[in-house]
Amino acid sequence: MELAFTDHDDLRVIKAADRRIDAAVAIQFKDKMRELTADAPPRILLDLSAVDFLDSSGLGAVVAAMKETGEGSRLELAGLTTKVRKVFTLTRMDSVFTIHDDVASVLAGLADAG
Amino acid sequence: MSFLGKAAGRPIPGRIGNLPSLHLVFPAHTRAVRQALEQVLGALPADQIKDDLRASIELVLAEVLNNIVEHAYGPEGSGVIELEMIACEGGLWFRTLDDGAPLPELPPGTRPDLGGPPAKLPEGGFGWFLIRDLTQGLAYRRRALRNELHLGFRLDGRCPANPFLANDE
Secondary structure (H helix, E strand, O other): OOEEEEEEOOEEEEEEOOOEEOOOOHHHHHHHHHHHHOOOOOEEEEEOOOOOEEOHHHHHHHHHHHHHOOOOOEEEEEOOOHHHHHHHHHOOHHHOOOEEOOHHHHHHHHHHHO | OOOOEEEOOOEOOOOOOOOEOEEEEEEOOHHHHHHHHHHHHHOOOOOOOOHHHHHHHHHHHHHHHHHHHHHHOOOOOOOEEEEEEEEEOOEEEEEEEEOOOOOOOOOOOOOOOOOOOHHHOOOOOOHHHHHHHHOOEEEEEEEOOEEEEEEEEEOOOOOOOOHHHHOOO
């Protein structure tokens, strides 16, 4: 499970490189996310633009990651592909997470604010 | 993990052209499940089965097969899963077979409630909801110590009849 991050001031962008976040890798995803958010950056953006497929295990892992970021940290999502977005919509999780079209628009927002 | 065996497709005449039937046998591990899903999607031509339906099929089968890996056989168990696909009048049906623990009853699959504080958001319970929501036919039976789950997807206006119940061998 490949997750790489870049920091932009208070924003940490974590990019999921695996094409599938499913039962085969859900636990590794959770563990890796925990590592990458342990120092509690105030705002975390999970870039899912390379992820083609996510099942209920993957969804549960993303929810777990969100719950683990804890007080003072926000986990947001970006770049949901069609099949991934479908899972969030069906389960109504799209009303729980802040979902951006892409990382670029979030970074542009930072630049405007700064 | 390599597949233990696979029947060659034979064309089924009818409304969906010559979609082959499929019969896969594979070990109950998540990696083998991924391979099985690839095989199924490879057998569903994009010009005959729309993207949204392909996505539903992939998701439902992932949920069902991973449930078998996790619950039927459990953490200490190992076993084999059979997956069959039959295209028929107005529908596409799948059957999974496993020798794992029985399902006491089909879970209701109610959509988990997301109200309440973020710290209490559910991380599970979505699988059966997705299975029920995305299929138009669902049946379970236990025969000769095997679990059988039947999943139907409608291809046109009609509700497809379950071919796995048609001839009781």
